[in-house]
Amino acid sequence: xxxxxxxxxxxxxxxxxxxxxxxxxxxxxxxxxxxxxxxxxxxxxxxxxxxxxxxxxxxxxxxxxxxxxxxxxxxxxxxxxxxxxxxxxxxxxxxxxxxxxxxxxxxxxxxxxxxxxxxxxxxxxxxxxxxxxxxxxxxxxxxxxxxxxxxxxxxxxxxxxxxxxxxxxxxxxxxx
Amino acid sequence: xxxxxxxxxxxxxxxxxxxxxxxxxxxxxxxxxxxxxxxxxxxxxxxxxxxxxxxxxxxxxxxxxxxxxxxxxxxxxxxxxxxxxxxxxxxxxxxxxxxxxxxxxxxxxxxxxxxxxxxxxxxxxxxxxxxxxxxxxxxxxxxxxxxxxxxxxxxxxxxxxxxxxxxxxxxxxxxxxxxxxxxxxxxxxxxxxxxxxxxxxxxxxxxxxxxxxxxxxxxxxxxxxxxxxxxxxxxxxxxxxxxxxxxxxxxxxxxxxxxxxxxxxxxxxxxxxxxxxxxxxxxxxxxxxxxxxxxxxxxxxxxxxxxxxxxxxxxxxxxxxxxxxxxxx
Numbered sequence: 001x002x003x004x005x006x007x008x009x010x011x012x013x014x015x016x017x018x019x020x021x022x023x024x025x026x027x028x029x030x031x032x033x034x035x036x037x038x039x040x041x042x043x044x045x046x047x048x049x050x051x052x053x054x055x056x057x058x059x060x061x062x063x064x065x066x067x068x069x070x071x072x073x074x075x076x077x078x079x080x081x082x083x084x085x086x087x088x089x090x091x092x093x094x095x096x097x098x099x100x101x102x103x104x105x106x107x108x109x110x111x112x113x114x115x116x117x118x119x120x121x122x123x124x125x126x127x128x129x130x131x132x133x134x135x136x137x138x139x140x141x142x143x144x145x146x147x148x149x150x151x152x153x154x155x156x157x158x159x160x161x162x163x164x165x166x167x168x169x170x171x172x173x174x175x176x
Numbered sequence: 177x178x179x180x181x182x183x184x185x186x187x188x189x190x191x192x193x194x195x196x197x198x199x200x201x202x203x204x205x206x207x208x209x210x211x212x213x214x215x216x217x218x219x220x221x222x223x224x225x226x227x228x229x230x231x232x233x234x235x236x237x238x239x240x241x242x243x244x245x246x247x248x249x250x251x252x253x254x255x256x257x258x259x260x261x262x263x264x265x266x267x268x269x270x271x272x273x274x275x276x277x278x279x280x281x282x283x284x285x286x287x288x289x290x291x292x293x294x295x296x297x298x299x300x301x302x303x304x305x306x307x308x309x310x311x312x313x314x315x316x317x318x319x320x321x322x323x324x325x326x327x328x329x330x331x332x333x334x335x336x337x338x339x340x341x342x343x344x345x346x347x348x349x350x351x352x353x354x355x356x357x358x359x360x361x362x363x364x365x366x367x368x369x370x371x372x373x374x375x376x377x378x379x380x381x382x383x384x385x386x387x388x389x390x391x392x393x394x395x396x397x398x399x400x401x402x403x404x405x406x407x408x409x410x411x412x413x414x415x416x417x418x419x420x421x422x423x424x425x426x427x428x429x430x431x432x433x434x435x436x437x438x439x440x441x442x443x444x445x446x447x448x449x450x451x452x453x454x455x456x457x458x459x460x461x462x463x464x465x466x467x468x469x470x471x472x473x474x475x476x477x478x479x480x481x482x483x484x485x486x487x488x489x490x491x492x493x494x495x496x497x498x499x500x501x502x503x504x505x
Contacts, residue, residue, distance in 0.1 A: 018466065020218055024218075025219055026218050027218075
């Protein structure tokens with residue numbers, strides 16, 4: 001009798017769903033509970049510092065040039081020692097698509113993607129992050145890298161004395 | 177019987193109390209459904225508004241009331257605005273005949289915990305469930321939309337088909353109780369609930385009330401995969417809310433009728449009668465939600481086959497066997 005088989009199937013289904021009532025829900029209740037995201041997850045953008053604690057960003061505009069949605073803007077300024085920095089640096093996260101192109105473009109590893117996810121906001125204006133909001137105290141993904149140790153501009157050390165850098169050639173000595 | 181002022185006041189009190197209980201019950205049944213369905217699917221369900229999400233129904237009502245109430249340009253305005261009420265009112269009216277507890281002795285007079293003890297209670301219930309079809313039929317037709325019309329056509333044929341098996345499955349109950357009044361039916365189950373004598377009728381009634389409530393697996397009138405939302409596609413705001421609440425009131429009323437007809441209503445050991453009644457209604461409501469979380473939707477031909485080729489003949493056979501048994505006993 002097929003009907004008996006049908007009834008058996010229905011009862012099996014009911015018993016399975018009943019057992020699931022007592023199972024622990026798989027839901028992660030987001031704002032209170034957070035799942036640890038993978039290291040390379042692109043959740044937000046941070047500005048990192050070099051190992052000495054100074055800002056890595058040299059305000060070269062490459063990140064804002066690479067950004068496909070034009071959400072990064074800044075103004076460059078120069079310090080007394082000739083070192084460039086960003087006078088202000090702004091990321092509009094309401095436009096940001098978290099693609100990571102800015103982090104790829106950055107020559108000094110200043111701008112990096114972070115697995116931290118930020119809250120959603122009630123006001124759009126709260127999604128605009130300034131430099132103070134973006135700067136973190138740590139070095140991010142590459143702890144020992146310091147741009148000025150490699151490429152000198154005569155700011156932190158004499159020209160040509162950086163790591164892996166050759167001393168500038170004397171053009172006169174090259175004369176035949 | 178002459179009506180004194182006390183009688184009228186008592187009646188009004190009962191009606192107001194019943195309204196409050198039904199509407200609150202329906203609102204919390206929605207919440208219970210969402211929570212239990214969540215647990216069935218390894219989720220949590222709404223728990224944000226108030227402790228354990230207990231204020232969620234309030235938030236839903238506020239949302240429904242503040243939403244824009246749209247009427248399509250091509251709709252039949254009068255019928256369109258009347259249809260939700262026509263769906264909800266019969267569901268509420270059914271409660272008039274449901275005894276929720278044993279008669280009380282208050283100040284030397286007997287108070288039935290029932291708004292009206294009709295001597296044709298079962299027929300009244302059958303009539304109201306037929307009237308409820310108009311809400312769906314007219315709501316879908318007046319929307320002037322193809323999905324709504326298809327949904328209401330399905331709803332009509334489904335409700336008419338399953339009303340038949342539902343009515344026929346109640347005939348043995350009436351034969352055993354020898355009365356159409358619900359109070360008498362409950363009294364007839366003093367020794368033994370009818371589910372013991374009538375398991376087949378119970379199963380037929382259960383399947384039929386699932387179909388009467390248009391619940392999964394019989395939710396073809398509002399099959400969201402095929403018909404957007406079926407007969408209430410064009411409804412928004414509190415008009416949709418009325419259809420929605422009407423459906424849940426229907427669940428409560430059919431659950432209470434199922435417990436009255438087959439489980440002995442408010443009768444039970446130890447606990448007070450009203451508590452027993454609520455436990456039984458709660459069990460049936462849970463069954464509705466549980467089935468929704470388990471079974472997929474039937475195909476239309478399967479629905480009709482089940483109703484006409486299986487449940488109705490089985491119910492007729494059941495009447496015949498019950499008749500023989502009663503005659504030969």
